[in-house]
Amino acid sequence: MQLLLPARQPFSLTSVINSHGWIRLLPFNEEPDQGGLSYIHQLSSGSVVNLQVYQAPGGVAVNTSSNLTAAEEQETANKIKWMLGLEQDFSDFYAVAVQEPKLAHVVSKASGRLLRSATLFEDVVKTILTTNTLWAATKRMCGNLISQFGEPLPVDPERRAFPTPERLASSNESTLRMETRLGYRAPYVLNLAKQVASEALDLEALKETDLPTAELRKFLLKIKGVGPYAAANLLMLLGRYDDIPIDSWAFKLVSHEWYNGEPVGPGEVKAHFEHWGKWKGLVYWMWDWSYQG
DNA sequence: GGTAGACCTGGACGC
DNA sequence: GCGTCCAGGTCTACC
Numbered sequence: 280m281q282l283l284l285p286a287r288q289p290f291s292l293t294s295v296i297n298s299h300g301w302i303r304l305l306p307f308n309e310e311p312d313q314g315g316l317s318y319i320h321q322l323s324s325g326s327v328v329n330l331q332v333y334q335a336p337g338g339v340a341v342n343t344s345s346n347l348t349a350a351e352e353q354e355t356a357n358k359i360k361w362m363l364g365l366e367q368d369f370s371d372f373y374a375v376a377v378q379e380p381k382l383a384h385v386v387s388k389a390s391g392r393l394l395r396s397a398t399l400f401e402d403v404v405k406t407i408l409t410t411n412t413l414w415a416a417t418k419r420m421c422g423n424l425i426s427q428f429g430e431p432l433p434v435d436p437e438r439r440a441f442p443t444p445e446r447l448a449s450s451n452e453s454t455l456r457m458e459t460r461l462g463y464r465a466p467y468v469l470n471l472a473k474q475v476a477s478e479a480l481d482l483e484a485l486k487e488t489d490l491p492t493a494e495l496r497k498f499l500l501k502i503k504g505v506g507p508y509a510a511a512n513l514l515m516l517l518g519r520y521d522d523i524p525i526d527s528w529a530f531k532l533v534s535h536e537w538y539n540g541e542p543v544g545p546g547e548v549k550a551h552f553e554h555w556g557k558w559k560g561l562v563y564w565m566w567d568w569s570y571q572g
Numbered sequence: 573g574g575t576a577g578a579c580c581t582g583g584a585c586g587c
Numbered sequence: 588g589c590g591t592c593c594a595g596g597t598c599t600a601c602c
Contacts (some may be wrong), residue, residue: 409596460581
């Protein structure tokens with residue numbers, strides 16, 4: 280079956296897909312032939328579906344691998360709206376970005392939306408998996424989590440959904456450490472899964488919270504395994520752009536852009552984006568860096 | 573609040 | 588093939 284979902288204009292599915300590396304982490308997949316994406320998702324009913332998303336006039340078309348009940352259809356629509364930021368308004372950002380040549384592409388490509396997972400739990404776990412490691416290892420760890428704990432897609436059991444907090448909470452640190460190869464991150468992921476599964480931690484509520492960004496950042500920093508970089512990354516995914524996810528790559532970019540390759544620290548990175556105010560994180564993310572490493 | 577060392581994996585490199 | 592070094596953020600202990 281197919282759902283048609285409107286998007287606040289301007290909207291570009293290609294820009295969302297290319298917004299960062301999430302598209303290369305399972306259970307996302309690119310659908311290069313048709314310029315879309317697919318995502319294996321376990322609905323709250325327990326059903327596992329393949330959601331194929333394509334650009335359509337005024338928004339996106341979502342093809343599902345099986346027929347959905349009315350409740351499942353509504354849940355799917357809500358998830359896709361969140362994942363693609365269909366209702367996000369970037370007109371204020373475009374108004375300031377158009378004045379900066381390094382951001383000219385943002386307006387012409389309708390960029391700004393960042394690809395999100397269906398649940399904040401999945402995004403927090405994936406963010407933890409990006410820390411202190413190389414991208415190839417992040418992909419491997421994420422793939423291991425899904426292959427070992429994710430529910431299979433009935434029509435193609437090789438493809439699986441991201442594991443639920445309940446499923447991961449029923450695992451143990453040794454398995455996550457040694458078999459899933461999460462290393463020292465294993466207790467962080469297990470602890471997070473247990474907190475979410477027991478409802479001691481309601482991550483989904485953070486999607487709608489009106490907490491000031493500083494308070495939200497403090498909240499995220501209380502999660503074991505989430506430090507300054509991970510918190511800033513998650514704030515970006517939550518639509519809060521007044522913090523910059525500063526990692527070692529940020530130092531290289533800023534060093535090359537403004538310091539002729541000389542070593543820089545967090546202070547220099549922040550200094551170059553401070554005047555962008557509430558948009559500084561997005562400006563950093565969308566900046567037209569010529570440095571490729 | 574700031575700093576040092578440990579954590580863990582895998583790629584690069586030298587032998 | 589083996590051993591060593593290094594990169595990559597966060598945690599804890601300590602000052």
